[in-house]
Amino acid sequence: MVTILSLIIILLIGIILLQFYNKKVRSRSLAYLHKKLQSILTTETSERLLIVTDDQELKSILIAINHLLDSNHKIKATYDRTEDSMRKMLSNISHDLKTPLTVILGYIEILKIDTSLNDKEKEQLLNKLQMKANEVLELIHKFFDLAKLESGDKDIQLTKINVSEICRKNILSYFEHLTMNHFAVDINIPEKDLYALGNEEVLDRILSNLLSNAITYGVDGKMVGVSVKEHGAFISIDIIDKGKGIDEIHIDRVFERMYTLEDSRNRIYQGSGLGLTITKRLVEALGGEIHLKSRPYEKTVFTVMLRKISY
Known part of the structure; x- marks a missing residue:
């Protein structure tokens, strides 16, 4: 009887020690996960969490976190490309509008200060002004068209x-x-x-x-x-x-x-x-x-x- 009781006590102690060990290992793993995750998010790297463990619940958490990290990395890459694209767009808009507008201002300046122009020459300059103004207007329409298409605001009946x-x-x-x-x-x-x-x-x-x-x-x-x-x-x-x-x-x-x-x-x-x-x-x-x-x-x-x- 005493022997059986001793075995039970030893078994219970073993179970308690094993639970304590597992809890300690899990706590250490969770602490590492927290620290590593903070590091990945702070440095914005494309690293993933890698921990060898037999804990199925911890494995499930690791898999879910890695999926989130992959998704976050893709979203950030897309965002960076979009930002770069927008910077190029603003630069191009500025350049493409500046060129014809500079020409327009030049023609206006000539019309204002050159009193020697005859009616035919004035008409030619006005025609060039109109052509450049239409060029600017057409370009603006193109930018708005793209904006509407990409935002889904342009209603197209199929x-x-x-x-x-x-x-x-x-x-x-x-x-x-x-x-x-x-x-x-x-x-x-x-x-x-x-x-x-x-x-x-x-x-x-x-x-x-x-x-x-x-x-x-x-x-x-x-x-x-x-x-x-x-x-x-x-x-x-x-x-x-x-x-x-x-x-x-x-x-x-x-x-x-x-x-x-x-x-x-x-x-x-x-x-x-x-x-x-x-x-x-x-x-x-x-x-x-x-x-x-x-x-x-x-x-x-x-x-x-x-x-x-x-x-």
Whole structure:
């Protein structure tokens, strides 16, 4: 009896000591976690918490904290990129508005102080003033358009649209300009009408942006093409040229807001760095996708994918 009682007491003491040891280990681990977590948050590193333990509850906490740290790191990286983008945007807005405004002020100064100007010369200066003022106004509209698209304030109604007809209309609107400037025009649009979910006005603007882009940057290749095809549940629209193209290292960035590489096609609107960004946002507003493939001086293709609708 005494032996059994002694064994029970020893067992209880062992359990108490084990619980005490586990509690001490857990307290030490929690203290380390707190200290390490504070250090990670203070120094803003991308470290993760690593502790070898058999404590399942502690493991669950570690996994959850590491998920939060990963999420926080991604959010911070996105925030840093956005801040950098905004700084570039403000710098570009300042530069792009300053240039035409300086010219405008110069013309006004001439009109004020040069009394020798005749009526014809004054009219020419006023026409130049109007042209530069319109340039500033157009640029401001582009900035506001992008702001509306990115904030979701621009209401775009989606309906069934005739992609074939819209593409024919847009390439034909440039046909005379292209032929007068000795461009070869390659039109590959099927005779049957293809329909997609979209908005005609928005698709007109997308195509206008991309065709203007192809003409401006494809001038060396003297070729612009439009191709419309069915791809399963989608309709693809290819805008093609054979100009200077875009190097592979820049392809992933040309749609970024305010990406202003001097040789990039994203400087459509007087160097504002908004052209392809606005185009991409418009495509996304239609529930579509836009992709780019480019081999400089061989073939550059912007592909717009829209969701197909049955006839």
